[in-house]
Amino acid sequence: MGPTRAQFVQYAPAALAVVPLGAGPWSALAAAAAGAGAWAVGVSAPVLRSLIACGLTTTGCGIAAHEVLASGMNPLIALGLAVPAGAAALAHHRNLVGHTPAAALTPATITKSAGTGTGLTSQEQVIAAFWAEYISGPTQTEGRKLIQPGAALEQLVLQVDGSHVVFTGIITLPPGQQVRVREADIASVYHVPISQIELGDPKHYAPNALPVTVQLTAPAAQPQIAAGTPTTPEELWAAYVGVPEGAMPGTTLTVTRYDGPLDWEGIATRDRRAIGTVNLQDLAGNLDLETIQIALAPGDKPSQMGIRVMREHALMHGTMLSSVLDELSMDSRGYVRAGTYVDGRAALLPLAQPGSGARHLYLVGGSRSGKSGLLEQILLSAHRSGIAVILASPQAGTIAGASLSAYLGDGLDEAMGALRLAYAMMLDREARYRSPAFPFTDPLVLVVIDEAHMLLSASSPYHAEAKAIVEQLTRRSLKRGIGVVLATQTPLAEDLGNSTVIRSQLLIGGGAVFLRCAKGQGSLVGANAVEGAEGIDLSMIPSQWPGQYAKVADRDMSGLATEAAAAPEDGTFGLGYLLTPGSQAVQFRSLHLDVPPVSLAGGEPPVGIEDCDAWRERDAVAQTPMVDKRGKNLIGSLADLLAAAEGAPSSQELAAHHNPAGLHAVPGPARPGGAPAASDGQKLIKPRILELLQEHSIPMTAETIARKLETSAKNVKPRLSELKKRGEVTNENGLWRAA
Numbered sequence: 001m002g003p004t005r006a007q008f009v010q011y012a013p014a015a016l017a018v019v020p021l022g023a024g025p026w027s028a029l030a031a032a033a034a035g036a037g038a039w040a041v042g043v044s045a046p047v048l049r050s051l052i053a054c055g056l057t058t059t060g061c062g063i064a065a066h067e068v069l070a071s072g073m074n075p076l077i078a079l080g081l082a083v084p085a086g087a088a089a090l091a092h093h094r095n096l097v098g099h100t101p102a103a104a105l106t107p108a109t110i111t112k113s114a115g116t117g118t119g120l121t122s123q124e125q126v127i128a129a130f131w132a133e134y135i136s137g138p139t140q141t142e143g144r145k146l147i148q149p150g151a152a153l154e155q156l157v158l159q160v161d162g163s164h165v166v167f168t169g170i171i172t173l174p175p176g177q178q179v180r181v182r183e184a185d186i187a188s189v190y191h192v193p194i195s196q197i198e199l200g201d202p203k204h205y206a207p208n209a210l211p212v213t214v215q216l217t218a219p220a221a222q223p224q225i226a227a228g229t230p231t232t233p234e235e236l237w238a239a240y241v242g243v244p245e246g247a248m249p250g251t252t253l254t255v256t257r258y259d260g261p262l263d264w265e266g267i268a269t270r271d272r273r274a275i276g277t278v279n280l281q282d283l284a285g286n287l288d289l290e291t292i293q294i295a296l297a298p299g300d301k302p303s304q305m306g307i308r309v310m311r312e313h314a315l316m317h318g319t320m321l322s323s324v325l326d327e328l329s330m331d332s333r334g335y336v337r338a339g340t341y342v343d344g345r346a347a348l349l350p351l352a353q354p355g356s357g358a359r360h361l362y363l364v365g366g367s368r369s370g371k372s373g374l375l376e377q378i379l380l381s382a383h384r385s386g387i388a389v390i391l392a393s394p395q396a397g398t399i400a401g402a403s404l405s406a407y408l409g410d411g412l413d414e415a416m417g418a419l420r421l422a423y424a425m426m427l428d429r430e431a432r433y434r435s436p437a438f439p440f441t442d443p444l445v446l447v448v449i450d451e452a453h454m455l456l457s458a459s460s461p462y463h464a465e466a467k468a469i470v471e472q473l474t475r476r477s478l479k480r481g482i483g484v485v486l487a488t489q490t491p492l493a494e495d496l497g498n499s500t501v502i503r504s505q506l507l508i509g510g511g512a513v514f515l516r517c518a519k520g521q522g523s524l525v526g527a528n529a530v531e532g533a534e535g536i537d538l539s540m541i542p543s544q545w546p547g548q549y550a551k552v553a554d555r556d557m558s559g560l561a562t563e564a565a566a567a568p569e570d571g572t573f574g575l576g577y578l579l580t581p582g583s584q585a586v587q588f589r590s591l592h593l594d595v596p597p598v599s600l601a602g603g604e605p606p607v608g609i610e611d612c613d614a615w616r617e618r619d620a621v622a623q624t625p626m627v628d629k630r631g632k633n634l635i636g637s638l639a640d641l642l643a644a645a646e647g648a649p650s651s652q653e654l655a656a657h658h659n660p661a662g663l664h665a666v667p668g669p670a671r672p673g674g675a676p677a678a679s680d681g682q683k684l685i686k687p688r689i690l691e692l693l694q695e696h697s698i699p700m701t702a703e704t705i706a707r708k709l710e711t712s713a714k715n716v717k718p719r720l721s722e723l724k725k726r727g728e729v730t731n732e733n734g735l736w737r738a739a
Contacts, residue, residue: 124158127167127190134189135181147185150174153212165216173208181210190214233264233309240286241268247282248275253307262293262311267304274302277584279535291540292575295342295587305584306343314342315575315589316545318568321377322595328377330385334359337381338374338513339574339590347578347588350510351378351387351446351483358444358483360474362506364491365515366522368543370574371487374513374590375450376401378485380597387444388607390425392418394454401597405448406606407618413704415455416462417622421614422447422482423469424621427638428614429480442610447473448485456497461699461735464631467497472634474505483510490521491528491538507531508581513590515576516541533585536577544571568592613642620645623708625696685711686719690728690738699735 131153132138137146156169171179183197196215205211237253240246250270257265268275284291289309297306308314319340321328327337330351338349350359361378365371379401382389391405392415402408409418425445449455455466473484486506488495491514496502506512507530514524514533522538524530574590609615624645626635635641688709693700702720706713720736723729730739 121158124156124167127158128153128156130189135185147189148173148180150177151179151181161219163217164219166213167216168211168213171210171212175208178202178207179210181212186212186214190216192216193218233258233261233266236287237266237268241283247279247286248305251275251305260311262289262309265306265308267299268307270303272303275305276302277532277534278305281535281537283535291537292542296584297341297343297586298584308342310342313545313575314344315340315587316569318574318589318592320568321591321593321597322600324591325600328381328384330381330387336378336385337591338377338578339588341578342587347586347590349378349513349578350580351381351385352444353478357478357481358446360478360483360506360510361485362503362510362512363485363487363515364489364513364517364538365487365576366489366517366538368571368573369515369517369541369576370572370590371489371515372398372400372450373574373593374515375399375448375485375487376593376597377591378446378448379404380600382446383601383604383607386607387446388609389446389448390418390422390609391448391450392416392422392455393450395451399450401601403598404601404606406609409622412454412462413700414622415449416466419447419449419455419466419469420624420626421618421622422473422477423626424614424617424638424641425609425612426473426477426480426482427636427641428612429482430476431638432612433480442481443607445482445609446485447477447482448487450487451489452486453488453490453495456499456502457494458497463497465625465627465634465698467499467502468627468631468634470497471499471501471505474502474509478509490517491524491530492521493528507579511578511580512585513576513578514538514585515574516543516572530579530585532579532583533577536585538576541572541575545569613638617642617645625698685709685715686723689716689719690723693729693736693738699732699737701734702736705736 134144135147136151136153137149150173152172153169154172156167158165158167171181173179179202181199183194183199186197187194192215196218198213200211202210233255234253237251241248242251242253243249248268248270250273251268252270253266253268255264255266278296280291280294280296283296284294287294287309292313293310295308295310295314297308299306324337324346327346330336332354334350334352334354335348336351337346339347341347349361351361352358363371363374365374376399379389379391379399383404389405390407390409391399391402392409393399393402394412394415396411402410407418407421409415409421422445429442449470452470454460455462456470457463460466470484470486473482474486477484484506486496486502493500493503512530512533514536515538516522517538519539522540524533524536524538574592576588576590577585578588579585614621621641624641626641627633635644689705692705692708700708702717703713705720706716709716720729720731724731728739729736
């Protein structure tokens with residue numbers, strides 16, 4: 001094999017330095033041939049010029065040496081002519097390596113020199129020569145400016161580790177001077193990136209002595225797990241989840257089932273330390289998945305957590321309500337079946353606590369999320385478990401199982417009345433059970449408040465009163481056998497009247513169900529943080545399963561009566577998270593109602609409430625505001641409440657309005673001293689309107705006033721206009737109040 005291009009260019013001058021000693025004038029031809037060959041192999045212009053100059057020098061020395069030998073002069077003179085030729089060859093070698101310093105120091109060419117005057121290896125000598133040539137001096141090539149004269153490189157050490165070549169040293173100047181050499185200067189000399197140069201911080205070293213580290217060849221890049229590259233779950237876990245900045249630092253994954261990179265189950269374990277709560281959004285980000293594709297299942301040990309990753313969601317096809325009807329009844333622990341967990345286990349919801357009282361429930365879900373269906377299921381469970389229900393539904397006609405309740409407040413005003421009755425029942429039981437001994441002889445009561453934001457938000461006309469009542473109910477009612485089920489559309493604080501008491505008491509006293517919310521309103525982090533549900537964003541739950549849009553679009557929906565009924569997998573109704581006290585929120589889906597809940601009640605009447613003062617005066621209590629005009633001073637005793645209700649209509653007069661089907665279990669007798677409702681002919685309407693507005697101190701519409709006075713709106717509106725002209729009432733956006 002012939003010499004390589006680099007070998008030819010490097011060793012040709014050495015040959016030209018020896019050949020003229022014996023070849024004489026023929027060395028000129030050799031120099032010309034060397035120059036032509038260097039040009040042919042395509043070396044750089046500086047190297048080519050160096051090679052030609054070296055060839056000319058050696059040619060001249062060769063001719064002179066030939067003449068000395070031919071004339072019979074001393075041979076030592078001819079040998080001395082080889083010194084300039086050798087110097088030219090050394091200069092050429094320096095110019096050659098000056099253009100490829102890093103390449104000249106590859107591991108294949110690095111060898112230790114056995115005996116040099118300075119104790120440096122040949123490679124260290126090259127490094128020092130470049131430093132002196134371009135940075136410190138003392139010599140200086142014509143036309144080249146030194147970076148900092150006198151900035152010598154001391155304590156030079158060369159390290160070679162495989163393909164990684166690095167040298168270190170100390171830039172030293174006389175006392176009183178400061179090192180001005182920068183990373184960019186060194187990088188330009190040794191032809192390496194600036195990122196491979198490291199200078200010491202002048203703050204920590206003397207100004208005239210600065211350490212330097214130069215990586216002539218960068219270390220090999222460590223193998224990384226590329227995003228999107230199929231890998232084992234264990235590798236993904238170790239690289240992104242178990243690291244200190246991951247969602248579950250210090251954990252290892254043991255895969256128990258693997259059916260592909262998007263369908264596997266495993267157990268995360270932390271060595272003798274509790275895992276605690278997990279931020280679901282962080283975990284989904286670590287695994288490059290959507291939150292709906294991941295389900296967590298806390299294990300028996302606090303140091304373990306079950307993980308499930310799903311390509312097709314396990315709850316897509318749902319669970320039909322009629323197939324688990326027997327499980328809707330409350331068990332001996334006070335739990336009822338609310339749905340199915342992602343691992344196939346029954347999702348249980350607490351409605352009571354045997355031996356201690358009732359339980360609360362906080363339910364969040366936007367439109368078309370399955371919230372109403374879950375409320376209907378709770379009504380059916382309460383009915384089958386012998387629990388009486390007081391239902392407050394500000395948005396009239398939205399609960400299909402409303403007839404299963406003992407008292408129904410349907411509409412905004414009537415829903416407020418249901419809250420007042422629930423508060424009165426708590427006061428009544430507190431008066432009768434000073435030291436309650438369970439089980440009660442009276443039935444458990446469940447106060448269900450649907451669309452609670454319509455009563456509790458600051459824009460509600462009943463904001464102050466509703467907030468005060470619900471705060472007291474959530475604080476005091478459990479030990480009296482009265483639980484609260486509160487449903488809102490978002491977890492935002494304003495939906496609960498900006499009351500931290502209500503939500504904290506709901507979560508402590510029972511559990512929570514979180515369903516899909518509108519975008520931007522479903523985050524359970526920040527101000528809406530819920531312990532055990534960290535990192536969950538309810539707006540990330542899709543309204544349809546992936547790929548289901550096309551299935552629905554392909555159906556024949558041209559006729560009004562189509563055989564293609566909507567299946568559970570067409571939407572994510574009822575899909576969300578169930579949280580019980582002291583646990584992690586677990587993904588579940590509520591039961592699918594394929595039949596109306598009332599038809600499953602077996603035609604039995606609703607569970608009745610015990611005969612007591614509050615229940616007998618239910619209609620008067622429902623019409624009696626519990627706070628003063630400022631929204632303060634909530635009535636604190638049953639006696640004060642009944643005294644305040646003296647001027648309200650009796651229960652017999654309004655029984656048909658609240659219970660048209662005669663569903664009240666215990667009809668109350670007429671209240672002694674109760675004034676019958678006067679007709680239009682018996683008493684003038686304007687004084688009655690003014691008396692009503694002054695007594696209730698809350699704004700009302702003309703229709704509400706007419707309904708309370710048991711007359712028509714056409715008789716009320718003209719009188720309201722007359723009272724307004726006289727300055728006795730005011731009207732703001734259709735709401736009338738006393739001036």
